Amino acid sequence: MMVLHYWRALWGVIGRELLRFVHQRERFISALVRPLVWLFVFAAGFRAALGIAISPPYETYILYEVYITPGLIGMIQLFNGMQSSLSMVYDREMGSMRILMVCPLPRWFLLLSKLIAGTSVSILQAYVFLGIAWLYEIQAPLEGYLYVLPALILSGLMLGALGLLLSSFIKQLENFAGVMNFVIFPMFFMSTALYPLWKIQESSELLHALAQYNPFSQAVELIRFALYGQLNEYSLIYTSVAFMLFMLFAIIGYNPSKGMMVRKGRG
Amino acid sequence: MNNEIALQVEQLSFAYGKKQALKMVNVDVPTGTCCMLLGPNGAGKSTLFALITRLYDTREGAIKLCGYDVKRNHLQALSQLGVVFQQPTLDMDLTVMQNLRYHAALHGIGRMQASQRIQEELERLDMYERRKEQVRKLNGGHKRRVEIARALLHEPRLLLLDEPTVGLDMPSRKAIVEHVHAMAEEKQLAVLWATHLIDEVYDNDHLVVIHRGQVRAAGCVTEVLQTTAAESVQVAYDTLTKEVRG
Structure with a gap:
């Protein structure tokens, strides 16, 4: 019976997240417009400026738009993870988080359900983006669209767990702007989403090291390789470990006796 | 009336850092009873609710829901609980x-x-x-x-209501107060109702007056009136909360 309870609760949380997503059409559109602007405007503009040499998983010279596409999928998931974290802070301020927290299920499971729900939404967005990119003639091998699914699940979970972890630290909604400035932008720009590691190394060793150890870079590389039917084992392990660590700290953060819930005071 | 205790709060204390929010609080709510938790703002009502719902963990004292310890058997305990929070949560x-x-x-x-x-x-x-x-x-x-x-x-066997009628017009308030009282009797539901609106208290309710984190009086309405030698709940409430201020 307990398994059935968990199953129903998980679908309840996912269903709610999808319903909310459908109701908030502007959220869906803005989630798509952002990477599309990067693809159609930024990447097109830099096509000539940035030459991309042949490097795995690519077997030939590629256009900058092709290089940037996995990075933009990562961007969708990064923003989605932060959006979920924002909605957690909002739910906590508004009180609806309490409804989730007082239901008779372990807190780790409730957080994991939230995370899976958020990741499902981000995967939906990523595939719509890939579909539009396909029409723009940025096309990966057909099987790549299947192989990328597990990569999207893992990267979505990792970035969502980071969002959860941050939401356990953010006391008020207003502090969220700080997260944008200090987490999303540095993570995105100091990564392999926009330029390959060797290119970064040419300009700065420090930036190269930061980009290399940035979990977002590894998530992007995991997606990039999967999209071309290859497995980047280092990225897989790095992203998995990062996911487990973020999740563990998020669970501690939401633990009523150990984490931020206590330090936050009156809820 | 069945005397089974649905909610048992024993010697409960809680502090936010150095600020003591609850001191040695004891509350019992039997099934089929509406227990009105009266207290001014900042008295510790919301903290008590946060501890019962396990938003915070109990460190000193114990809370039992239908016999289940909220800290040790929190899943069983929470399954007995229905909550209406002060803020809308829909x-x-x-x-x-x-x-x-x-x-x-x-x-x-x-x-x-x-x-x-x-x-x-x-x-x-x-x-x-x-x-x-x-x-x-x-x-x-x-x-x-x-x-x-x-x-x-x-x-659930215990219903927690944290000032559910705040901001509502008179007919809506009256309807909710009547409904919950009827439900408690009909379904043998235990209700803990935090409020500072005295007119929501019925004569056969239980009362707990809390002020500055401490229980000032507890018992059925007549007992509290006798203890405080007051004619009405309003007078008893004023006496119990003013006494300390003065």
């Missing part, structure tokens, strides 16, 4: 039905049973006709009714 973008289905899923209630329970609870509160309406479009009183229906969906 999802405004979803319909009444979608909100209630979400809650049913969180409590592991299957679709068929959920539909039946939702219909029962909404009909009891004259809200079934509005089940397809978006919550955002409901007025304050109707939103509260939906929250009460939601709190009762999984048939």
Whole structure:
């Protein structure tokens, strides 16, 4: 019976997240417009400026738009993870988080359900983006669209767990702007989403090291390789470990006796 | 009346850092009883609710829900509990039905049973006709009714209400107060109702007056009136809260 309870609760949380997503059409559109602007405007503009040499998983010279596409999928998931974290802070301020927290299920499971729900939404967005990119003639091998699914699940979970972890630290909604400035932008720009590691190394060793150890870079590389039917084992392990660590700290953060819930005071 | 204790709070203390919010609080709520928790703002009512719902962990003292310790057996304990929080906690973008289905899923209630329970609870509160309406479009009183229906969906044995009538007009308040009192008797439900509105107290209710984190008086209304030698609950309340201030 307990398994059935968990199953129903998980679908309840996912269903709610999808319903909310459908109701908030502007959220869906803005989630798509952002990477599309990067693809159609930024990447097109830099096509000539940035030459991309042949490097795995690519077997030939590629256009900058092709290089940037996995990075933009990562961007969708990064923003989605932060959006979920924002909605957690909002739910906590508004009180609806309490409804989730007082239901008779372990807190780790409730957080994991939230995370899976958020990741499902981000995967939906990523595939719509890939579909539009396909029409723009940025096309990966057909099987790549299947192989990328597990990569999207893992990267979505990792970035969502980071969002959860941050939401356990953010006391008020207003502090969220700080997260944008200090987490999303540095993570995105100091990564392999926009330029390959060797290119970064040419300009700065420090930036190269930061980009290399940035979990977002590894998530992007995991997606990039999967999209071309290859497995980047280092990225897989790095992203998995990062996911487990973020999740563990998020669970501690939401633990009523150990984490931020206590330090936050009156809820 | 059955004397089984649905909620037992024993020697409960809690502090936010150095600020003591609750000191050695004892509260018992038997089944079939409405226990009104009276206290001014900042008295510790919300902290007590946060501890009962395990938003914070109990460090000193114990809380038992239908015999289950909230700290040690929190899943069993929470399954006995229905809550209406002070802040509205419905999802405004979803319909009444979608909100209630979400809650049913969180409590592991299957679709068929959920539909039946939702219909029962909404009909009891004259809200079934509005089940397809978006919550955002409901007025304050109707939103509260939906929250009460939601709190009762999984048939809890203890209902916690944290100032549920604040901001409502008189007829809506009266309807909710009457409904909850009737439910307590009819379903042998234990109710802990935090309020500072004295007119919500019925003569056969239990009373707990809390001030500055301490229980100043507890018992049925007549007992509290006798202890304080007061003619009315209002006078008793004023005496119990002024005494300390002065």
